[in-house]
Amino acid sequence: MPKKVGKTAKSIESITGRPRLYGRSKGRPLRSNQQSLMDDYFPTLKLSSDSDFSNFSEVWMEIGFGGAEHLLHLATCNQDIAVIGAEPFLNGVAKAVSGASEQNLNNLFLHHGDARDVMDFLPEHSLSRLYILFPDPWPKSRHNKRRIINEQFLIEICRVLKPDGQLFFASDIMDYVDWTVTRLKQNGRFSFVIDGPSAWREPYPGWPGTRYESKAKKAGRPCHYLTFTKAA
Numbered sequence: 001m002p003k004k005v006g007k008t009a010k011s012i013e014s015i016t017g018r019p020r021l022y023g024r025s026k027g028r029p030l031r032s033n034q035q036s037l038m039d040d041y042f043p044t045l046k047l048s049s050d051s052d053f054s055n056f057s058e059v060w061m062e063i064g065f066g067g068a069e070h071l072l073h074l075a076t077c078n079q080d081i082a083v084i085g086a087e088p089f090l091n092g093v094a095k096a097v098s099g100a101s102e103q104n105l106n107n108l109f110l111h112h113g114d115a116r117d118v119m120d121f122l123p124e125h126s127l128s129r130l131y132i133l134f135p136d137p138w139p140k141s142r143h144n145k146r147r148i149i150n151e152q153f154l155i156e157i158c159r160v161l162k163p164d165g166q167l168f169f170a171s172d173i174m175d176y177v178d179w180t181v182t183r184l185k186q187n188g189r190f191s192f193v194i195d196g197p198s199a200w201r202e203p204y205p206g207w208p209g210t211r212y213e214s215k216a217k218k219a220g221r222p223c224h225y226l227t228f229t230k231a232a
């Protein structure tokens with residue numbers, strides 16, 4: 001769950017003019033091997049507006065990859081695809097970097113920061129898939145404006161997704177599921193993919209699990225795995 005947003009958040013908001021959407025950006029100090037990988041190896045994985053995806057068949061992106069369980073799974077199982085991950089939480093980025101180094105991945109592109117900064121420079125119709133998995137729920141109504149799914153961001157998602165591109169949204173917070181379905185309906189460019197009777201109740205094929213999914217299950221909260229296709 002997101003922690004209270006304090007002074008730093010306010011100053012960031014005043015610089016960018018956009019509300020901050022995430023809680024902590026740091027946890028425990030990194031272990032020395034993690035720090036070395038961040039210093040030496042992370043720069044080779046860093047996404048920039050000049051990153052070249054021409055050797056890859058498609059580009060996929062995950063927003064808020066947390067402990068990188070799903071991101072590393074995607075990149076390991078799909079080495080012909082460029083996989084972008086955006087996450088402001090340093091310890092999560094360090095996990096992605098360690099995993100990429102262990103698996104010797106050449107298809108992972110990491111942004112340590114707000115996914116909206118990446119969306120700003122991605123060209124139109126550049127992504128085939130976008131994953132938003134267990135996003136911070138911001139349950140209090142006065143904090144709802146910090147939810148990553150909102151009218152403006154859906155317009156951005158529409159811009160960067162290819163026609164027929166897919167948006168995957170998973171959550172254990174029923175109010176956020178309803179919120180998302182409502183906003184996608186209002187947007188009018190997405191169709192909700194319902195594959196068989198268990199559809200959104202079952203994880204996506206090959207799903208590796210994530211830390212927040214496992215927390216939700218332990219707490220007895222049912223998880224929802226929604227898939228939307230952008231109209232051609």
Ligand SMILES: C[S@@+](CC[C@H](N)C(=O)[O-])C[C@H]1O[C@@H](n2cnc3c(N)ncnc32)[C@H](O)[C@@H]1O
Pocket residue numbers: 001021022023024063064065066067086087088089092113114115116133134135136137148210211212213
């Ligand atoms: C509840 S956690 C879920 C993490 C992971 N997806 C999982 O299922 O375990 C939400 C994550 O989204 C990240 N996040 C929040 N706002 C973000 C943003 N604007 N851009 C990128 N990541 C963001 C947070 O830092 C946090 O790691």
